[in-house]
Amino acid sequence: MSAESSEPRxxxxxxxxxxxxxxxxxxxxxxxxxxxxxxxxxxxxxAELKLGHLTLTMATTxxxxxxxxxxxLVTLGLTMWFQSIVRVFAGVATILLGLVSIPVSNLGGFMxxxxxxxxxxxxxxxxxxxxxxxxxxxxxxxxxDGRPAKHAAVRRQTFTPDGAVDQGTPDGGGDNPFLPGPHxxxxxxxxxxxxxxxxxxxxx
Numbered sequence: 001m002s003a004e005s006s007e008p009r010x011x012x013x014x015x016x017x018x019x020x021x022x023x024x025x026x027x028x029x030x031x032x033x034x035x036x037x038x039x040x041x042x043x044x045x046x047a048e049l050k051l052g053h054l055t056l057t058m059a060t061t062x063x064x065x066x067x068x069x070x071x072x073l074v075t076l077g078l079t080m081w082f083q084s085i086v087r088v089f090a091g092v093a094t095i096l097l098g099l100v101s102i103p104v105s106n107l108g109g110f111m112x113x114x115x116x117x118x119x120x121x122x123x124x125x126x127x128x129x130x131x132x133x134x135x136x137x138x139x140x141x142x143x144x145d146g147r148p149a150k151h152a153a154v155r156r157q158t159f160t161p162d163g164a165v166d167q168g169t170p171d172g173g174g175d176n177p178f179l180p181g182p183h184x185x186x187x188x189x190x191x192x193x194x195x196x197x198x199x200x201x202x203x204x
Contacts, residue, residue, distance in 0.1 A: 026087075033116045034094050037116035038072070041109040045066040088125055
């Protein structure tokens with residue numbers, strides 16, 4: 001494959017990733033559905049359908065109101081895209097305008113515009129920005145081999161040349177925090193020992 005043919009593909013991939021990143025930081029689908037909802041609401045009251053020599057018009061007395069509702073829905077859709085901080089207000093206003101368009105604008109553009117407005121407004125209200133991933137948190141528990149971090153300390157234990165495990169220092173500051181350090185004389189005792197005495201346990 002030549003460099004000339006790979007350059008358009010690389011450019012397309014670049015813009016696709018740019019658009020994907022832009023889309024993920026705002027309620028994209030809510031804005032798109034809101035934009036589409038304004039089209040049938042504003043269009044049908046001014047549309048003229050011709051059947052042969054017969055012209056059908058669906059204009060109503062509230063044609064200006066339908067146009068205003070459609071323009072407002074398009075504006076709210078753009079607001080969701082470029083001013084996502086007011087997405088809750090835009091979603092509530094979209095739902096209200098969708099409901100108002102049912103009696104005003106030919107049943108909300110024959111229910112197409114009203115349904116799209118209700119769905120878009122609901123998506124805008126429910127959308128929330130994702131929490132960015134902290135690189136330190138992302139790699140804190142990853143020791144590099146894909147296994148959980150709780151096993152990292154066990155894997156960090158060191159071995160002496162004769163095969164014995166280096167269990168760390170007496171103060172617990174060794175490489176392996178799960179293995180106790182050596183004690184000066186005496187057995188390795190814990191604070192609480194449990195003895196089975198005729199089926200009864202005693203702590204000492």
